[in-house]
């Protein structure tokens with residue numbers, strides 16, 4: 001890690017993100033061609049593919065010795081994330097939102113070194129909203145991020161938004177929780193999710209956690225950024241991939257948040273574990289909230305193939 005100029009990687013990723021953003025905004029979701037992968041709700045569009053081609057070519061030119069893992073070129077059972085410096089890229093995270101013109105989608109660009117998130121850049125072109133993080137150097141949010149200084153460029157605000165001493169976390173009854181159904185809608189993984197969602201929502205007198213609120217916003221990367229910002233307290237998902245979380249994970253870590261396993265009892269989870277529980281930074285209560293969430297899952301366990 002020591003000999004990689006992470007700031008230079010960050011700057012390259014930001015410029016690639018803006019270029020990708022222009023491509024995404026130029027596409028007309030009502031006329032682009034759409035295909036499916038695992039099933040009818042696992043969508044890919046020609047824009048996802050075109051953006052990934054542009055990103056991989058730009059990153060291979062800039063960093064020819066780094067590995068590249070992208071959602072649209074990933075081969076199940078073959079593609080692996082190794083210890084090598086690796087760009088981990090989702091050209092459009094929130095593709096379903098994108099095809100519906102629902103403005104919660106982004107490009108997610110991460111660099112992992114030794115399989116640990118080292119740089120993260122997440123850019124939502126619909127809101128011109130940029131989140132960035134560099135390991136050991138903090139994470140930031142910027143509005144009107146692609147504009148020039150003096151022409152509306154927002155200031156870079158350090159995360160979390162509440163400042164260096166973010167509010168304590170209470171129990172789940174006061175938490176704003178983000179959950180996602182994902183694309184697998186059958187089997188034990190689906191049952192664990194459905195049972196957990198129900199228990200999270202249910203009244204306490206009926207054995208539930210009665211969470212303050214549940215949201216399903218359709219982009220793992222933006223969910224993680226919202227946790228980093230302190231806008232969401234918790235995000236839980238099984239089934240998404242390293243490219244959905246690599247960049248946001250770095251941004252979350254740098255904002256004092258924590259990623260653990262989405263399966264109970266595992267505090268240190270892997271980048272490609274496919275089961276994640278993220279909690280915002282807080283002056284206290286993080287460990288207790290993770291344990292309360294795991295208790296809601298109970299003896300449920302999600303298991304996804306690689």
Ligand code: IPD
Pocket residue numbers: 043071090092093094095096180181182183217218219220221237239240241244
């Ligand atoms: C999806 C989104 C969604 C999550 C899915 C992901 P994609 O990514 O992040 O929120 O629930 O698990 O696959 O397919 O839009 O890149």
